[in-house]
Amino acid sequence: MKRFEPVIGQDVGEVPVRLLFTQDEAGVLVDQAQEPMVMTVPHLILRELIAFLVLTWILVMVSLLWDAPLEAIANPSQTPNPSKAPWYFLGLQELLHYYPPLIAGIVLPGLAVLALVIIPYFEINIRRPPLFDEKRGKRLAALWVTIIGACVAMSLPAEVMPWVLVIPTLLGGLVITGSALGLGVLARLQDRSLAFWLMSWFILELTVLTIVGTFFRGPFWMLTLPWIEGIY
Amino acid sequence: MSSFPKKKRPGFAKRVWRSIVRHGAPNTNRNRSLAVFTNLFLHIHPVKVRRRAMRFRATYYLGGLTAATFFLLVVSGAFLMIYYRPDPLRAYGDMKDLQYVVWMGRFLRNLHRWAAHTMVLLAFLHLCRVFFAAAYKPPREFNWVIGVVLMGLTLLLSYTGYLLPWDQLAFWGVSVGTNIISAMPAGGDMVKLLLLGGTGVGGNALIRFYVLHCFILPAVLTVGIALHIWRFRKDGGVCLPPYEGPDQQATTASKGGSP
DSSP states (O other), X not given: OOOOOOOOOSOTTTSOOOXXXXXXXXXXXXXXXXXXXXXXXXXXHHHHHHHHHHHHHHHHHHHHHSOOOOOSBOOTTOXXXXXXXXXXXXXXXXXXXXXXXXXXXXXXHHHHHHHHHHGGGGTTTTSOOOTTSSOHHHHHHHHHHHXXXXXXXXXTTOSSOOHHHHHHHHHHHHHHHHHHHTOGGGGGGTTOOHHHHHHHHHHHHHHHHHHHHHHSBOGGGOBOOHHHHOOO | OOOSOOOOOOOHHHHHHHXXXXXXXXXXXXXXXXXXXXXXXXXXXOSEEEHHHHSHHHHTTHHHHHHHHHHHHHHHHHHHHHHOOOOTTTHHHHHHHHHHTSTXXXXXXXXXXXXXXXXXXXXXXXXXXXXXXXXXXXXXXXXXXXXHHHHHHHHHHHHHHHHTTOBHXXXXXXXXXXXXXXXXXXXXXXXXXXXXXXXXXXXHHHXXXXXXXXXXXXXXXXXXXXXXXXXXXXXXXXXXXXXXXXXXXXXXXXXXXXX
């Protein structure tokens, strides 16, 4: 049984405008204004080509100027002190300094990956209401309870006091508080959401851990200053 | 009979050229469209793109540059494969040859190493930017998950390549890493045994890392990137806030999309 007859025509008076029924918040984009478009060839292709050439040029120059490291041949009987993983795992190795391997090597990275994977399925960071648009006092109190709680939770299972995690968390709390109160340049961050602050905190911790592990750790994983003792 | 003039048959060279490239010079919009339609490699793009999506500040080109570093790595890696043998007795010597004997060997190795670091960094920055722009919102949820997997594959690729020079840095860096794996509560030691082909880092580990690094992981990553880009296009390309007129153009792209 034919229920619809498609009609094609130029006359707007005869052929009706297409109708679209959408549910609330279905997220259908309807073009309201004509967005300016350009041809892919040559506009986008040229930009891509230029970006690729600039990247290649930079990498070629770096490769001509700096040599990749090559140490002595592998020797299983001679353990270097310290033994360091590749730089992108040094954050993990730094964590292993504070926590037992099960927590530092498996639980924390596992939680981080899990959190990353589920982000889009829980509408995280999509609506983005400002964290402090209402009930500022209450929210600030809750923020500091959370931060102190997080610092305690990070310290309890640790074998060594994890200052590298605690200090950036406290500093982050100060920055968030500053933004809520609209202090100086931080006022610009006043409209940021909880998701923004959480992700920024995660990136900050990861960066600090990696930098400390890469530049500030020497023999026996003791703290060293790279400008005095060099980089191990 | 016919009053139309007979169309002249194109010359041989032109016919050969047209058998390869099916469209004329891209000096008309029709031919520019055909350049995309009839080209497998350009077909990852739509024929037209939004001007806002193309701006550097909209994406910093991070995804594309990550793919570009991967391409550079495949090319430089293929050249390195010619000179490198994954055997504990030869690997280190081959590295020395690459540094001192092979023409441009040192440059090739440098390029491969620095590009690898760059790829890890760019992929991570890409992930951060997509998060802050909330560019994973429906219908792009699963492409974000694919992206997280690609990030993991990138780290694995870099890590497996780390062992191949067979110097102290490689040996002990990989030893530290695999010791973390064995801390896994269930089957950690199994995974370590499977990865290393023994209890410690040795010849078996080297050949396993080599096969993972040069074949299995790049193959999986290539398919993953293809899927990632294909879905990116199917989901509507760069995620931007709704267009609200020319006056809004200056501010929207950098703030990302919020409905």
